[in-house]
Structures are given as C-alpha cells and as structure tokens.
Amino acid sequence: MLIRSFNPPVRTLMGPGPSDVHLRVLEALSRPTIGHLDPAFIQMMDELKELLQYAFQTENALTMPVSAPGSAGMETCFVNLVEPGDKVIVCQNGVFGGRMKENVERYGGIPVMVEDAWGEAIDTGKLDETLKTHADARIVAMVHAETSTGAQSDVQALVKLAHVHDCLTIVDTVTSLGGTPIKVDEWEIDAIYSGSQKCLSCTPGLSPVSFNERALEKVRNRQSKVQSWFMDLNLVMGYWGEGAKRAYHHTAPVNALYALHEALLILREEGLDSAWDRHHYNHLALKAGLEAMGLTFIVKEADRLPQLNAVSIPAGVDDAAVRSRLLNEYNLEIGAGLGALAGKVWRIGLMGHSSRAENVLLCISALESVLGEMGADIKLGVALPAMQKVLESN
Amino acid sequence: MLIRSFNPPVRTLMGPGPSDVHLRVLEALSRPTIGHLDPAFIQMMDELKELLQYAFQTENALTMPVSAPGSAGMETCFVNLVEPGDKVIVCQNGVFGGRMKENVERYGGIPVMVEDAWGEAIDTGKLDETLKTHADARIVAMVHAETSTGAQSDVQALVKLAHVHDCLTIVDTVTSLGGTPIKVDEWEIDAIYSGSQKCLSCTPGLSPVSFNERALEKVRNRQSKVQSWFMDLNLVMGYWGEGAKRAYHHTAPVNALYALHEALLILREEGLDSAWDRHHYNHLALKAGLEAMGLTFIVKEADRLPQLNAVSIPAGVDDAAVRSRLLNEYNLEIGAGLGALAGKVWRIGLMGHSSRAENVLLCISALESVLGEMGADIKLGVALPAMQKVLESN
Numbered sequence: 001m002l003i004r005s006f007n008p009p010v011r012t013l014m015g016p017g018p019s020d021v022h023l024r025v026l027e028a029l030s031r032p033t034i035g036h037l038d039p040a041f042i043q044m045m046d047e048l049k050e051l052l053q054y055a056f057q058t059e060n061a062l063t064m065p066v067s068a069p070g071s072a073g074m075e076t077c078f079v080n081l082v083e084p085g086d087k088v089i090v091c092q093n094g095v096f097g098g099r100m101k102e103n104v105e106r107y108g109g110i111p112v113m114v115e116d117a118w119g120e121a122i123d124t125g126k127l128d129e130t131l132k133t134h135a136d137a138r139i140v141a142m143v144h145a146e147t148s149t150g151a152q153s154d155v156q157a158l159v160k161l162a163h164v165h166d167c168l169t170i171v172d173t174v175t176s177l178g179g180t181p182i183k184v185d186e187w188e189i190d191a192i193y194s195g196s197q198k199c200l201s202c203t204p205g206l207s208p209v210s211f212n213e214r215a216l217e218k219v220r221n222r223q224s225k226v227q228s229w230f231m232d233l234n235l236v237m238g239y240w241g242e243g244a245k246r247a248y249h250h251t252a253p254v255n256a257l258y259a260l261h262e263a264l265l266i267l268r269e270e271g272l273d274s275a276w277d278r279h280h281y282n283h284l285a286l287k288a289g290l291e292a293m294g295l296t297f298i299v300k301e302a303d304r305l306p307q308l309n310a311v312s313i314p315a316g317v318d319d320a321a322v323r324s325r326l327l328n329e330y331n332l333e334i335g336a337g338l339g340a341l342a343g344k345v346w347r348i349g350l351m352g353h354s355s356r357a358e359n360v361l362l363c364i365s366a367l368e369s370v371l372g373e374m375g376a377d378i379k380l381g382v383a384l385p386a387m388q389k390v391l392e393s394n
Numbered sequence: 395m396l397i398r399s400f401n402p403p404v405r406t407l408m409g410p411g412p413s414d415v416h417l418r419v420l421e422a423l424s425r426p427t428i429g430h431l432d433p434a435f436i437q438m439m440d441e442l443k444e445l446l447q448y449a450f451q452t453e454n455a456l457t458m459p460v461s462a463p464g465s466a467g468m469e470t471c472f473v474n475l476v477e478p479g480d481k482v483i484v485c486q487n488g489v490f491g492g493r494m495k496e497n498v499e500r501y502g503g504i505p506v507m508v509e510d511a512w513g514e515a516i517d518t519g520k521l522d523e524t525l526k527t528h529a530d531a532r533i534v535a536m537v538h539a540e541t542s543t544g545a546q547s548d549v550q551a552l553v554k555l556a557h558v559h560d561c562l563t564i565v566d567t568v569t570s571l572g573g574t575p576i577k578v579d580e581w582e583i584d585a586i587y588s589g590s591q592k593c594l595s596c597t598p599g600l601s602p603v604s605f606n607e608r609a610l611e612k613v614r615n616r617q618s619k620v621q622s623w624f625m626d627l628n629l630v631m632g633y634w635g636e637g638a639k640r641a642y643h644h645t646a647p648v649n650a651l652y653a654l655h656e657a658l659l660i661l662r663e664e665g666l667d668s669a670w671d672r673h674h675y676n677h678l679a680l681k682a683g684l685e686a687m688g689l690t691f692i693v694k695e696a697d698r699l700p701q702l703n704a705v706s707i708p709a710g711v712d713d714a715a716v717r718s719r720l721l722n723e724y725n726l727e728i729g730a731g732l733g734a735l736a737g738k739v740w741r742i743g744l745m746g747h748s749s750r751a752e753n754v755l756l757c758i759s760a761l762e763s764v765l766g767e768m769g770a771d772i773k774l775g776v777a778l779p780a781m782q783k784v785l786e787s788n
Binding site: 001003004005006007008009010011013015017018020021024026027028029030031032033034035036038039040041044047050051067068069070071072074075079099102103105106107195197203204205225226227228229230248249250251252253254255256258261262265268327333338 | 395397398399400401402403404405407409411412414415418420421422423424425426427428429430432433434435438441444445461462463464465466468469473493496497499500501589591597598599619620621622623624642643644645646647648649650652653655656659662721727732
C-alpha cells in the first residue's frame with residue numbers, strides 16, 4: 001500500500017464529540033516534547049490541576065486527567081470504588097448507564113438498575129424507592145448528561161438522596177463539563193469523570209477525574225487490590241497526588257496534557273458562567289431553526305442539554321445518506337443515533353468551541369438544503385429568520 | 395495562580411523515553427481534528443495498522459495501538475489472556491517483570507516467578523526448569539528489553555521453549571520496537587505490546603499491540619468476562635478489528651494517531667534494518683566515549699541494548715546534582731535509576747530520533763564537562779577521540 005503523510009480534511013464538528021478544536025489548542029499540542037519528570041513539566045501539571053479544579057468547581061486535591069479517553073475515566077472511578085460484593089445502584093436512561101452496569105459487574109459488584117426511558121431525565125422518586133429497598137447499597141452511579149439522548153438529570157438532587165442513604169456517588173459528566181453547570185463541591189459529588197473532547201474542546205484522549213476525601217478514604221481502605229494496575233489511584237497518586245513526589249508510575253501523555261492545559265486556560269479566560277450562557281443561547285438559536293423546519297426534539301424542553309441536540313429523523317429520510325452529503329458537500333459532521341436510537345435520531349453537538357453562531361447557521365442551512373433536495377417533508381425558508389430572531393435577542 | 399500558555403523548554407531527550415520527537419511528527423499531531431468515525435479517519439486507521447504490522451514484522455490482523463500508554467498495553471495483554479486461576483510464569487530481571495506479576499495477580503492469575511539478577515538477560519535454562527515443574531502453566535510472560543537495566547533477552551529462544559510446553563507468550567517490547575530486531579511472526583510471539591515514545595519517537599500516550607490467532611482464540615473463548623470494559627478486545631475489535639464495522643467503542647485519540655502514523659511512516663522510509671543499524675552504531679560511539687571516561691556498563695556486552703545504556707554512577711558523585719546541571723546548563727535529559735537501581739545508575743537513551751551522532755557528542759561532552767567540574771574520578775580529554783574513531787568507522 002502506498003502510504004503518505006495523512007492530511008485530514010477540515011471539518012466542522014457538530015456531532016457528539018470530538019468538537020472543533022481551537023487553533024491555540026492544536027498549536028499547544030505540537031510544542032516540543034519534554035520528559036514527564038522534567039521540573040518544567042511538573043510545574044505545568046500543578047497549573048493543570050488548578051485549571052481542572054476551576055472547571056469542576058472543586059477544591060478536591062485529587063483532581064487530574066486520566067491518561068486515556070473518557071471510558072477509562074469511567075473505569076477509573078468504578079475499579080477504584082467498587083469492591084467485590086458491593087451493591088451499586090446504577091441509574092440508566094441511555095447508552096452510558098449500560099456501560100456503567102458493565103463496569104460494576106466486571107469488578108465483582110452487584111448492579112441494581114434504576115431504569116428510565118431513553119430521552120428522559122433520571123427520576124429521583126425511583127432512585128429514592130430503590131435506595132429504600134436496597135439499604136445495603138454502597139454506591140449510586142448516574143450520568144449527568146446522556147450523550148446518547150441529550151437528556152440532563154438533576155445530579156444535585158440525586159446525590160443528596162444517595163447521601164441520605166450513606167452511599168457514595170459516581171457521576172458521569174463527559175458531555176456536560178464546560179457546557180452546562182457542574183459544581184462538584186456544592187453538590188457534594190464524591191467521584192466524577194469527564195472527557196477532553198466535548199465541551200472542553202481539547203483533542204480526544206484524556207479523561208479529567210476528581211475524587212473527594214470521602215471517596216479517597218474508600219480507595220485507601222480497600223480490602224482487596226484494585227483490579228487494574230494502570231488505573232489504581234493508590235499508585236497514580238504517587239505521580240499526580242497532592243504533595244506527591246511525582247514518582248514515575250506510567251509515562252504521561254506529555255503533549256496531550258499541553259493541549260488540555262491550553263483548552264482549560266481558554267475556558268478560564270472566558271469564565272464558566274459565560275461559557276454556560278454561550279452554550280445556552282446557541283442552543284436556543286439552533287432549536288429555533290430545527291423546530292421552524294419541523295424537526296422535533298426527543299427530550300422534553302426542561303431536560304434538554306444545550307450542547308447535545310437529539311432530533312427525530314423525518315419519516316422516509318435516509319439517515320446515512322443525509323450525513324454523508326453533509327460531510328461530503330459541506331464538510332459538516334453531525335452525529336448518528338447510538339444503541340437503541342441508531343437510525344432514529346441525529347445528534348447535533350454544540351460543544352465548546354463548536355458552540356458558535358456561525359456553526360448554528362451552517363448546520364441549519366446545510367440541513368435545509370440537503371433535506372430539501374431529498375424531498376423530505378420539512379418547511380423551507382423559515383429556519384433562517386427564526387434563528388436570526390433568537391441570535392439578535394441574545 | 396497566574397497561569398499562562400505553557401511554553402516548554404527545548405530539551406534533548408536522552409533518558410528512558412520519551413525520546414526526541416521529529417518535527418514531522420509534531421506537525422502531524424497538530425493537524426485539524428476530525429471525527430473518529432469519519433471515512434477519512436477510517437482510511438488512516440487502515441494505513442496505521444499496515445505500518446504497525448511492518449514495525450512488528452507480522453501479518454496479525456489484530457495489530458493496533460491501544461489508546462493509552464505502554465502500561466495500558468501491558469494490561470491489555472494480561473487482562474485479556476489471564477483468566478482467574480491461570481498459572482502464569484513471569485520472567486523477572488528488572489522493574490517491568492515486577493509490574494507483570496502485579497498484573498497477573500490483579501486478574502486472578504497465579505504468578506510463578508523466574509528471577510534473574512537485575513542487569514542480566516533472562517536465563518533460558520531457568521525457564522525450562524520452571525516449565526517442567528509447573529506443567530499446568532498456561533502463559534509465559536517476559537520483557538524483551540528491560541527499560542530499568544538496559545538488558546536484552548533472547549525472546550526467540552524463550553518463546554520456543556514456552557511453546558514446547560504449550561504455553562501462550564506475552565512479550566514486552568516497549569523499549570525495543572524500532573530499535574533492535576523483533577520479528578513477531580518468525581519468532582511466533584503470541585501477544586506483544588510496545589510504547590509510542592521510545593524507539594518509534596512518537597509522543598507518549600499510545601501502546602501498539604499485536605495478537606496472533608492463537609492468542610485471540612483464547613480471548614474469544616474465555617469462560618469469564620474480561621475484567622476491564624475499556625480494554626476488552628472482544629469489544630475493541632468492533633472498532634479496530636479486521637473487517638470490523640468500525641463501531642463506536644470509545645473515542646479514539648484522533649490527533650495522537652495522526653502522530654503515530656507519521657512516526658511509523660518515517661520508520662518505514664528509513665527501513666527497519668537501517669534503523670536497527672543506526673541504533674547499533676550510535677550505541678558503539680556512546681559506549682566508546684563512556685568507557686574512555688572510565689564509566690562502566692551494568693549489563694555485560696553481549697546482552698546490552700543499544701538504545702538504553704545503563705552505567706554506574708561514579709563513587710562520591712551526587713546523582714541528582716549531575717542530572718540537574720545537565721538539564722539546566724545544556725537542556726539535556728538523561729534518566730535516573732529506577733527501583734532497586736535508583737541512585738546507582740544513569741540510563742542514557744539513544745532511542746529513535748534521539749539516536750543521532752550529534753546527540754552522542756552532546757551527551758558525552760556535557761557529561762565530561764559537568765563531572766570534570768564536580769571533581770569526579772573520570773578520565774578527561776579522551777572521550778571525544780574515542781567516539782570519533784567509532785563514528786568514522788561506521
């Protein structure tokens with residue numbers, strides 16, 4: 001096979017992640033590699049921790065990026081906190097709750113499922129009932145922002161309930177961090193993980209996590225060894241922990257961490273409140289355009305994530321053909337449905353640096369153009385004025 | 395804390411990895427991010443597999459980079475191949491054999507250790523004896539190139555022995571891939587892992603692995619689920635496997651994979667034989683300089699790795715002070731000792747793009763300068779001519 005240097009096409013990324021990466025982040029990524037024990041690198045790590053603490057709104061000493069994608073961040077939370085025989089209540093309302101169940105089982109825990117329909121928020125009443133029925137549960141796990149559906153759950157209320165029953169909490173914020181409010185300390189979340197490639201708009205491959213003292217206490221006092229060497233926080237803390245000697249555990253992904261540092265710096269420069277507002281307003285503009293065309297959201301208004309917009313594919317429309325045309329004709333990526341929703345919905349991301357007015361306009365006009373040409377049953381010529389009205393009022 | 399964009403110093407990396415990254419690789423890293431399911435990306439993945447097959451000298455269909463550092467590559471091999479109760483013979487002659495033992499235990503296996511002194515190659519006779527004593531062993535694990543000592547073992551002979559006793563083999567080639575011969579198919583290695591940041595001179599964070607059919611057979615027919623969701627090859631193969639639908643498993647570290655593609659392309663352009671020769675000749679030059687100064691290797695000549703040179707720290711010399719001066723005055727990183735060898739040796743890497751004549755000269759002259767000023771008991775003024783003689787004969 002003749003192989004040349006790879007020059008990717010330039011896309012606009014409006015799927016469920018990765019999102020558009022800011023040029024500042026790409027530039028940081030390509031700075032000279034230095035050693036993972038270099039004093040200059042260690043100082044960068046300290047800054048990175050502080051920037052992550054800001055993003056998570058926490059003072060947790062153990063706040064760091066796992067050297068692997070979000071699924072490894074999930075695994076870091078579960079493999080450290082679940083001991084064989086532990087009963088773990090898993091709230092499931094989409095694909096990622098199912099992945100949590102897989103995690104619990106693989107580490108010898110006993111999952112108890114609280115199931116809500118895909119597209120709905122997690123029902124606090126159901127969790128309360130389950131906690132009462134399973135008084136011996138040790139952990140409650142939940143997804144804040146379901147990437148498969150675009151539904152947001154009331155993590156603050158769910159965590160409060162879990163604590164009444166003396167359970168630790170694990171919260172998935174892969175799609176929410178930086179895009180919609182998360183307050184780790186105020187909401188008393190015990191263990192949390194996220195991803196670099198969604199609303200932080202860094203390149204994919206890192207998973208920020210944060211553990212409070214209560215969660216760490218459990219990790220330190222486990223009866224059995226953590227069922228992973230790579231993810232064992234008792235070992236990782238020797239490199240990343242507060243006051244740690246920065247002892248070698250594994251070789252940190254040096255350049256990826258430069259990029260995350262830069263992405264988090266951009267977030268701090270903008271400010272969390274402004275970033276959350278921006279995600280909200282651009283979502284309203286996109287929503288106006290989608291609904292004017294006649295497309296419908298699968299999540300009810302109160303529970304919608306601004307950064308992930310799942311809409312039903314109009315009847316008779318060829319899902320894959322539309323996405324291919326958007327990609328080939330406009331270099332625009334939107335997301336397909338996942339799991340039970342495959343073929344039924346599109347997921348339109350407005351995450352991080354992708355959440356810009358120009359992306360909203362491109363997406364709606366490209367969709368209108370392609371769907372119109374394919375003869376789909378949508379309203380033409382009304383989306384643009386509807387969006388403009390919203391954008392002007394922002 | 396006032397935090398600005400991070401601008402790392404420009405170092406020459408002659409420790410145990412990361413090694414100097416070629417500008418072509420850094421530039422590839424910073425190309426525009428695209429989706430992990432983008433058709434253009436899928437094509438790049440196919441090329442990447444072919445380039446990795448070349449580097450490993452294999453036609454194994456399951457040849458891919460794990461989306462995390464070398465320790466996760468190790469874990470991918472062990473967590474997929476070790477089932478609870480499996481007896482695993484682990485050959486240990488340094489730090490990384492010890493890490494293998496930890497892996498076996500954490501997945502419920504029973505490790506049987508074959509121990510050799512640190513700095514020595516693995517003794518085939520001892521392995522043979524152990525295989526005879528433990529006829530129920532299922533797997534033999536070994537480190538080809540011990541990064542903690544610089545010793546190289548005869549993997550071909552060890553694998554052959556293991557197969558006589560019907561054991562699968564797991565081989566760590568983190569430090570050897572690209573620097574010294576490895577022939578996966580010819581040597582009949584069953585499962586192998588490496589790292590991106592050593593002799594491939596890519597940025598750290600990825601771990602190439604390859605499994606042959608015999609190893610995959612065991613993964614497919616496990617009695618119990620793999621004790622990791624993130625690393626379960628039965629799932630990962632849906633994205634990376636031959637003829638796979640490239641179904642979403644986790645979000646691939648897109649830009650890091652661009653970089654690995656470029657690093658492997660550079661290796662293929664040079665050719666494996668030439669790369670191995672280059673590592674060998676530059677090692678001879680470094681060796682001439684080090685020995686002329688009076689420094690001594692801890693590994694006997696026949697077992698030395700060209701890419702990792704461990705020498706004893708001269709008596710009375712302050713280890714940390716020397717390394718700090720090299721870093722601060724010459725922007726030169728060399729490696730400290732690891733584990734039992736901490737404070738006793740320096741590890742000088744000549745890996746991948748770091749294996750260049752100019753680096754050999756810089757390292758020897760900087761070491762001579764610093765050690766000379768500190769009054770160490772070394773011979774001055776003789777290293778440079780000794781090296782030149784070797785470099786001219788290459």
